[in-house]
Every structure is written in C-alpha cells, then in structure tokens.
Amino acid sequence: MKKLFSVVMLLVGMTVTIVAQTARDDIKANPWLAGSNYVDYDRQLPDFKYTAAPAGYTPFYFTHYGRHGSRWLIAEDSYERVLAPLRRANQQGKLTATGQKTLQQLEEFNKTTDKRLGDLTTVGERQHHGIGKRIAQHFPEIFKSPGVAIDARSTVVTRCVLSMVAECEELMAANPTARIHNDVSESLQYYLNQPRSGKVKEARENMDRKAVQEFSDKNTHPEHLMMLLFNDPRWVNDSIQQKKLMRNLFEVVINMQSHDDGYDMLHLFTNEELYDQWRIDNVSWYVRYGNAPQTGNVMAFSQYNLLKNIIETADTCVTIGKPQATMRFGHEVCVMPLACLMELGNCGASILDFEQLEKYWRNYKIFPMGCNIQLIFYKPKSGEGDILVKALLNEREVTLPVASTSTPYYYKWADLRKYWSDKLAKFAQ
C-alpha cells in the first residue's frame, strides 16, 4: 500500500475533468454540503433542464437504484458519545454559556432518538415524494403509459422500504393504471446490497488505515470549538478527547439537516472547520468505496452483482420493448461505488493524492440522502435504429464511458452494454 502522498494521478483510460468552483467555495455557499452522505437531497437540487432526445426517439424503459432518504444517525452511541462529555463538563462547571445551550439543545433532541436510530425522517420521506413525482413528470411516455409495469424492490432495511413507498405512491398518483409489484426479501440482498467478498473484501481488509487516520488528524483542529464550549482549557486538555468530540459533534450537527424539527447548530463550526471535516470524510469514503488506487481500484466492484442485474434486467425489458420500469432501493454504500463502477461523469476518477482528490471527486455530488442513478432507454419510433440510453446521477445528466452519439448524454446501449460487460468479465477473471 502507498503510504506517501503524491500528486501523480492514475487516469486509467478515462476523462477526468477538474471542476471549476472549489469544494471550499461550494461548502462556503452551502455549509450543509459538508455533510457528505448526510446531505439533504433537497438542498442540492439541479435545474432539471435536460437535453432533448434525438429526433424520432422515445423513452420506453427506466431502470434505477436509489438510496433511502434522510435518517436519524445509526450507531447506538451516536448521540450519547457527544452528550456524555458535555454532561460531565456541566456537572463540573466547565461549560461556557454556548456549551450549556449546546448541551440543552442536544438533550432536547436526544429525546426524539429513542428507538428511532436509523429511521427515515419526514425530511427523507419528502425527498422521495419529490423524486417519485419528478420521475413521472420527466418520463410520461413511460410512467403515464396505460398499465405500465413497474417492478420495485428494496433491501430489507426499513428506511429503504419506506423510501420505496413514497416513490411508488407518487407513481400511482401520476398513473392509477400503473401495475406495481413490490418485493423486499433476504433473497434479493445478493444484488441490492451485495455482501463483501473476494478481492473486494481483501482490499478492504488490507486498506492503509493509518494514512486515512493521519489525514483525519492533520485536518482536525478542535481548539476553536473547545473554547466555544468549555471555560477551562487545562480541564479540557486533561479530560476531553478533543478531536474525537469534534468529529462526533460534527456528525450530530451536520445531520440536523435530516430533521424537520432539528436545531441549527452550524454556528459551532467555522466555514473552514466544516470544510476540513468534509475533506476527511471525502477521503475516507473514497478509499473505502471509490475507484481508489489506495485500495487497488477494486472497491467499485463491490457492486458487481448490482450492475450485472441492471444489465440483465435491461436485456429482458429491451427485448419486451413495452413501457416498463425497474426501481431498486438501498444504501449509499451501493450507489456510490455503483456510480464509480459505471463511470458516471467524474465518479470513476482514480486519484492517488488525498490533497488533490477534491479537485476531481466530491462525495456530496454523488451520495446525498436520497441519491439515485437513473438510466433511461430510448427507442426509435420507427422501429429501426439503435437503442439509446441516458444516465442521470441525482437527476443531473452525466457522461458515460463510451463514445457519445451526436446528441450529448445519449449513448448507444449496445456500446455501453459491451463496455460494462467486458469490465465485469475482466474483474471476474
């Protein structure tokens, strides 16, 4: 494993575009983006202006993988591990007025977390009502077609199922004749949330955790936050695991965007601190799930079964040729590596230098809460000609890793199918 940072980039046969506005600028303009996988989908919406299909083409098949919407934090101690040191400080008279207010707000909020860890919130439910409604609006040729067959499946995790519910309700509202079949089952997990195995499991186990930890430590500066919360620097030095508390508090504060009745506590962090915390997460997520050279460029293949299912289901639905949709619901640990595996836009970038990563790859563009990948298949109305396909990542048009047709964002399905199939076959060798 590489332990030295380097500006060398591995551009493995793919175009990597440098994004104009910096991540620091992005986060300054919208601090909630610092949330990485906690970003509220509705706080990063695109303009929904799409390139028209080539003349004579009509959409007929829609295939999709979407993540659940906003949720409570998951870990048993997500909230307690922040409350405990603040309570202790309070008992010993070590909190500032800001520290006391912070503790009081966290105590209030903590009441809502009882038996709610990991649950979809009303924010998350609303995200999926919005997405479902827009899917039907954007592709009426499919979703408003009489008797359209929609196959909708979810992982066995409740917040994913509820996300599916919200979208399916909107699809039914848009077209009461739709025939939706819903399924949720352990028997579908092998592709809806594939367990790690083989080369992917190995690469994860052999990951250079120290390099990631060093990057995290280097970018965590708790001094300002400690001064805000506590009135006794010596006591803080002796009694508080400062970097740990900062990370844990950041997680709670940044996930307040997942709650309609959460507190806005962003003022506890400076813009620069939010940016730093995000950089740490960007690197950590990239190495664990992206097309990262640090983990042998294999982590995206964690979604091998999912991409295979997408191709094979498309084979069936393209052959049938009638309006149909395949909806799948799951997790960011699937959407993100899938986007990398599919090489949507910049997602597949292979970047060796942690410091440079954010120029090419920013997680908030890939996996906010409710993130989704949509592939739309178009056929010639005349019946003669190639099947075309377009991809949307979070409802934004994105490039695909084959030669485009004369219309941007529209690709020949035969080309894409071959490219992805060859890639999967090569990995499986």
Next chain:
Amino acid sequence: MKKLFSVVMLLVGMTVTIVAQTARDDIKANPWLAGSNYVDYDRQLPDFKYTAAPAGYTPFYFTHYGRHGSRWLIAEDSYERVLAPLRRANQQGKLTATGQKTLQQLEEFNKTTDKRLGDLTTVGERQHHGIGKRIAQHFPEIFKSPGVAIDARSTVVTRCVLSMVAECEELMAANPTARIHNDVSESLQYYLNQPRSGKVKEARENMDRKAVQEFSDKNTHPEHLMMLLFNDPRWVNDSIQQKKLMRNLFEVVINMQSHDDGYDMLHLFTNEELYDQWRIDNVSWYVRYGNAPQTGNVMAFSQYNLLKNIIETADTCVTIGKPQATMRFGHEVCVMPLACLMELGNCGASILDFEQLEKYWRNYKIFPMGCNIQLIFYKPKSGEGDILVKALLNEREVTLPVASTSTPYYYKWADLRKYWSDKLAKFAQ
C-alpha cells in the same frame, strides 16, 4: 386451571349467537378454511352489501388495523421437518407412488423457500391491493376527499410494511391528492405489536398446555395419511413420529393457498382430517389469544395499548372533524385478540368446553391472511347530533358491545368509547 372439559359456558354479560352452519360444513364446502391463520383472504370474501347510514349522516374518519397478507411459512424448519422423514423413507424404499409424488412436489416447492421464510407472497400482495381498492370505493366521502390526510404505519416486519405499500398505492390511485404519511419504527411497536407483560404474560405462562395437547392428540388420526404415503406400516411405526408428521405436513399443504405457484396437495387429507386439524388450531389459538376462560379471560388485553391508541387517535380526529384515515398494519396475534377485546360480533365469546367452542367461535372468520378491522365514523351533515360508528371485521358488518341506534350496525361513538375505556381502565386497576 380447569382440566376437565365441561359444557358450561361463561357468558360474561355478552350475547353469544350460535352460528347456523357447522364448522364441519364450512370446511367441507371450502377446505382452505381449515387453514386458520393461513386462510387466503380472497377465498373467504363477503358480499360487500352494507347497511346504509342513517339519513343525514356522512362518513368522515376511518381507523383500521390490518394483518399482512399471505406469506411463506416462518420457522427455519417448516419445510425441512416434513422433507426429512420423507427423504429418509425414500432412501429406504418405503414411499408409495403417492408418497414419492408428494416428496417430489415438496422438493420442488422447497426451492422457492430459500431466504423467503416469512416473506409476503404475490397472493398476499394481491389481497392488499384488493382491500385498499375497496376501502376507497366503499368510503369515497373520506378517501376521495381532496387532500385527505392518511396516516399509515406498520410494525417493523417487512411483510407488514409491504402490505401497507399495496394498500397505500391503491389509496393514491383512487385519489392523487391524498397526503399519505408512512411510518415504520421500533418506537411504534409498543402499540402496533405490544410485547406481552403483566397479567397477560402471567396467564400465558400458567396456561394449561397439557389440556391443549390432549385435545390435539385426541383429534389427530394419522393412519389414513400414513397408508397414503408409506408402503410399510411396521417401518412407519418404528421410524416415523406419525402425529407430528401429520401436523407438519398439514401446515405445509394448507399454506399452499398462500402461493400462486404452489401445489394443490389437499387430496392427501380427507375432509374429516382437515376438519380435525382445524379444530385443534381453533382451540389452541383461542386459549392463547382469545377471551378464553382457560387463560383467565385476560389474553385479549394483550392489545390494551392498541385499543387505547385507537380511542385516543379517534379523539383527535373526531375533534378535527375533517376527512382523515389512520391505517395500521401488523399481525394476526394482534387482530384476533383486538377483535375479542373490542367484542366484535361473536369474537369476545368465553367458552369453557373445547368441544363446544366451534359452535360460537371460529378462527377463520377472524384472522385469515390480510384480516382487518375497520371502524368508520359518521357525523351529521347538519353539524348537530351524535357521532356514530360502524365496525367491519374482514369487510363484514359486525355488532358492537353497546346498544345500537335504530339503524343496525350503527352505534353512538360516545357509548362505545365509554364502554371500551371503562373496560381498559378496569383491567389496568
């Protein structure tokens, strides 16, 4: 605990009507009814002819608890414990042609059970599409009202959530302006599937299991079935736990009605055997969940929190007075005792003699797959007069345990609310 059977009936201040056609007749006419909690809802549909509301009244609030639809069997060994002895017999050449065909069909079917135990089937999904569609058709004043607010919740078990999905999709199809909020959470379990505690837990622990076992043994006659399956009576006597195999095979065979692609294997049992197997289950379910004197007439109070929630939510919705619906999804272990607690029709019967039970209380009328309790609230259009309520058990009008108005099946909510509240308060003392 009573150990002697007796013809004495405890009629604790309630009307108990003897049903005209015997259970034996019912099962002869429709053998699938022998399935108790496995009965396919759509194989026991009523005629949907309802008593009109009194003049000047309109429905405005709908409250509901429904069970998930048909499912695969649940226990790890539900299928294996039948296959194992048949495989053993096959290896030793002890199966008849019928036995061999039975084994072959079960082996085929067993392939579909992999990672599917407890899953909702397509039969179950269809049941709820039907129920949801009819709910909107039967009460358009509520469900087709512009912007109707529907609060739909489910236990955390996937088949219940999927049942909710199917109904909500139909409610949206019927009214695209409906505003549905769905919720599934451990934090709702306390009333959606209340854990056993206190007097209920105690009564269950002290239950006279021996009496139920004796009734089961007395009514299990495996001789005919063993002759059908096996060619060597002596081997059967030495090698097969006959009654156990009969019970287990019955469960698999009778639950074939839960599958669109199941095998019809009813021919393995005579009508009388099906009836006997049902009688055993009728007694067993009654004692464990009904208003059974054998368990101190407390088991129905297992749904204390659920009935309390129904009353309290109705208090809010009646006050608001606008079209609203409260949908709850869960299990037969809730619907059945709730029906007993509410004293819907004959459900609350307290019967001491196991032999007499089926004259008054038949489980297949209460908890088929997809079973549901609907309460519909009516208000005077003029704004002046009592709020009335009507109850449907599996979409059949049923009586309630207070004095009726001049219109059958319509009761004053104030009377019913007081009756149920007093009953709960007395239990809680």
